[in-house]
Amino acid sequence: MSAAIGSLCLSASAFAQVDAEEVFKENDCHKCHHATKAKKGPSLEKIAARFKTENLGTDEAIKHMTSGGKVKLTDGTEEDHKIIDSKDPQVLNAVAKWMLDR
Template sequence: MRSSPRLVQALAAGALLATLGLPATSFAVDAAAAEALARQQNCLKCHGVDKKKDGPSFKETAAKYRGKSEAEQRLITHITSGEKAKFPDGHEEEHKIIKAKEPDIQNLVQWILSM
């Protein structure tokens, strides 16, 4: 089976970014689609892009996970499993489960991590 030149380029770019400690998917993010999904799923009710609300800002989340290999999977699990989220006043609630196709969820998470 032959690899396409685009696939080879993508794999090489991913390897380089991983070496630099950057997310391997930073070039593939569809920001408009991710933001639309965040709005549709009401993520922006509790999270701001750069301002903390009831939940951390997306920029805070990106900073927390920057350079961590498990970042993408950790966030996917958080937004798809309904696990507990802690609020500023100390109470906990189940995080809203994002209802979308897997590639759209991955794009959303990659968008958040790219900030």
């Protein structure tokens, strides 16, 4: 009986849907990335195409979102990529999948 109750008492976050687009906006990713147009950075469409061509997946996208390495901007300059403000694997996976599904 206690095992059944324990399984029902999982945290709410285990069942919560992650609004990846909202996380994207909250982290100001939209300031540099648009769904189809290049801004300071490439469009999500271009990023997704590159990831598919190079056989990269969500793990690589998460690495990029969390590492803060240098990125080349559309004007040719470089800057540090902003780090997403989450360490939650569910959130990071949702955002990566959302981006790569563009």
